Amino acid sequence: DKMRAGEETDIEQLYAKFDAESSSEDDSE
Structure with missing residues (x-):
């Protein structure tokens, strides 16, 4: 994974x- x-x-x-945002939104609802 250290190519680029x-x-x-x-x-x-x-x-x-x-x-993170997706998780936060999911958690919020």
């Missing part, structure tokens, strides 16, 4: 944010 650390990190961070 920069890009992978960016994408992983994006997914993490989406996951």
Whole structure:
């Protein structure tokens, strides 16, 4: 997973944010 650390990190961070928001919304409701 350390091929494109920069890009992978960016994408992983994006997914993490989406996951967190999705989870938060799901938990809220």
